[in-house]
Amino acid sequence: MGGACSLPLLPPRLAAHRPPGGPRSSATAAGRPRSAAPARLPRRGPGPDGRAAALIPPVRPDRAPALWEHAGARYLASHAPEALRALAAFRRGDAVSLHLGGLALAQDLPAPPTPYQGQSRPEQIPLTLLKLFGLVRHMGARVIAYANEDGGRIYRDVAARQDAQDEFSSQGWAQRLPWHTDCAYRPLSDGAPHGRFADGSPAPRWLVFCVVHDEPAVPLTLVPARGVLARLAPSHLQALMQPEFDIASPHSFGPQQLSQALPLLLPDGRGGHLVRLNEQGCAGRTGRARDALAALSEALQDPPGLQRIALRAGDLIVLDNWRAFHMRSAYTPRWQGRDRWLVRVYAVPHELHGLPLRKGMERIWR
Numbered sequence: 001m002g003g004a005c006s007l008p009l010l011p012p013r014l015a016a017h018r019p020p021g022g023p024r025s026s027a028t029a030a031g032r033p034r035s036a037a038p039a040r041l042p043r044r045g046p047g048p049d050g051r052a053a054a055l056i057p058p059v060r061p062d063r064a065p066a067l068w069e070h071a072g073a074r075y076l077a078s079h080a081p082e083a084l085r086a087l088a089a090f091r092r093g094d095a096v097s098l099h100l101g102g103l104a105l106a107q108d109l110p111a112p113p114t115p116y117q118g119q120s121r122p123e124q125i126p127l128t129l130l131k132l133f134g135l136v137r138h139m140g141a142r143v144i145a146y147a148n149e150d151g152g153r154i155y156r157d158v159a160a161r162q163d164a165q166d167e168f169s170s171q172g173w174a175q176r177l178p179w180h181t182d183c184a185y186r187p188l189s190d191g192a193p194h195g196r197f198a199d200g201s202p203a204p205r206w207l208v209f210c211v212v213h214d215e216p217a218v219p220l221t222l223v224p225a226r227g228v229l230a231r232l233a234p235s236h237l238q239a240l241m242q243p244e245f246d247i248a249s250p251h252s253f254g255p256q257q258l259s260q261a262l263p264l265l266l267p268d269g270r271g272g273h274l275v276r277l278n279e280q281g282c283a284g285r286t287g288r289a290r291d292a293l294a295a296l297s298e299a300l301q302d303p304p305g306l307q308r309i310a311l312r313a314g315d316l317i318v319l320d321n322w323r324a325f326h327m328r329s330a331y332t333p334r335w336q337g338r339d340r341w342l343v344r345v346y347a348v349p350h351e352l353h354g355l356p357l358r359k360g361m362e363r364i365w366r
Contacts, residue, residue, distance in 0.1 A: 048127050051078065056126045061133065062154045065143050065363045072134025075127075083316070084138055091139065096224045096324040099309050100316040103131065111212050111313065113337035118161045118171060119153065125343060128210045129155065132345050135316055136208055141347040144204065145364055146183070147357045148254045152364040156252075158209065158342040160333040168280050169252040170328075170344070177328040178279035179223075179300045182207055182321050182346070185247040185259035185281075188266055188274045200259075201354030201365035203276065204346035207319040211311045213341040216334070219308040220317060222326040225275045227304040229265070232295055239292035240265045241273075248281030261285065264296070274322045300325065311342070 048056070055075050061068045076084055083100045090098040112124040122129060132155065136143050145154045161171040168175055183203035209220070229237060241263050249257040264282070265273040279297060284290035303325075309317060319326060333339040348354065354365035 052127060052130070055130065060122050061129055061143075062145075062152075065133065065154055068129060068133040069137035069143065072130040072132065073137040074134070075130045076134040076138060080131075083135075087135065087138055087318075090318065096320040097222055097307065097309070098316075098318040101312055101314075103314040103316055111338075114159050114213055114333075114339045114341045115157050116160060116162045116333075116335070116339075118157065118159075118164075119150070120157050120343075125212065128212060128343050131316060132208055132210050132343060135318070136206075136345065136347045139206070139318070139347065141206060141349055142351045143345045143363065144201075144348050144351060144354060145346060146201070146253070147364055147366050148249075148257075149252050152357065152361075154345065154363065156344045158344050159213075160331075160339055162335075167251045169250055171252065173331055173333055176330045179297075179325045179327045180250075180278045180280070181276050181325060183250075183253075184276040184278040185249045185257060185262075188276060188322060202348075204321050204348055206347040207321050207344060208347050209315075209317045209319075209342045209344050211313050211315045211317075211342050213338050214311045214313050214315075215338065216331050216340055217310065218329055218331045218340055219310050220319075220326065221306070221308050221328065222319060222324050223300070223303040223307065224305050225323050225325060226272055228296070228299050228325065229273060229275075231299040231304070232292075235288075236292040236295045237265065239288045240296065241267075242289065244285045244289035245293070246283050246285060247276065247278050250278065250281070264293070268323075272323070275325065277325060311340075 052075060055071045057064060057067045057071050059067065080100075080103055083103060086100060087098065112120065133143055143154060145152050150156055156170065158170040160173040161167075164172045165174045166172065168177060170177075181203065186200050186203040188203055232240075243261045243263050245262050245264055246258055246260045247262055249259070262276070264276055268274050277296070279300075282293065284293045311317075331340070351362045356362045357364045357366050
């Protein structure tokens with residue numbers, strides 16, 4: 001399995017534009033109740049240029065993700081053809097990540113303040129969302145969300161939240177996020193029943209990020225699973241493939257759920273493995289399971305093929321969630337409105353692979 005593919009894309013008309021300097025006031029404090037969202041997406045602020053504005057759908061992405069994917073695909077085809085060529089090469093190869101740099105266009109600016117309350121408004125970042133949804137469309141994939149994370153919101157703001165200092169989530173910041181795969185407590189592959197949550201939808205295949213603010217400089221750290229697993233003894237590999245592990249849901253998924261008797265590795269049919277891990281919330285049920293989990297954690301202390309992706313405003317990153325582990329260091333926000341902020345969507349090969357919350361909401365999975 002390959003590592004990361006990092007491609008700066010800086011042709012003349014895609015030259016990176018950095019946000020102007022100087023602090024901005026922070027967003028509203030945490031704890032304010034979320035109001036009902038209107039169906040239509042208002043156009044506020046300075047906005048994008050005319051060509052981009054014409055592509056922004058008039059409805060929120062939660063209501064019509066397919067419309068945003070279609071519009072975003074057109075946007076990227078017009079504004080970033082080099083990125084799409086790099087994406088095509090990534091899809092043909094075996095790398096577990098793709099880093100597309102230099103995609104901060106003039107019409108992206110000025111970027112809004114970091115949403116310290118936990119959620120931004122779509123009208124604040126329409127071009128960021130167009131890039132994300134469009135890239136997923138060009139991957140031949142679909143954007144989905146889970147009903148028990150952010151109330152089923154179709155995208156997540158990966159940013160420091162004021163009330164989440166010690167939370168083990170993408171919005172926590174004072175704690176190191178140990179090695180993990182997203183939604184490790186859910187089924188992998190075809191969504192076949194595993195353990196207690198037999199009616200749950202599978203974990204996302206890809207994580208797709210777009211960077212809005214890039215300071216403090218906290219890299220996205222990942223490692224391909226294949227090199228890590230190659231360090232393990234055969235007995236440990238066999239133990240990791242047994243349904244002898246309990247995995248807790250992450251803090252971002254509401255009340256904690258415990259998925260019981262899962263394997264951490266599944267054969268991928270190509271001589272490798274699909275992986276799931278949540279170091280902070282994973283426990284072996286047997287002695288051999290605990291020994292194998294300890295061996296895996298040791299192999300991740302100084303893993304081969306480690307990638308630290310330095311983030312810049314406008315960058316897009318794709319991560320294969322079934323074939324790589326990732327982590328994040330602790331950091332200290334500055335609380336001046338321009339702290340590290342990524343917008344993330346989950347992507348899957350097809351929405352029919354999951355269990356929709358209800359009819360008409362095929363992209364919101366339970």
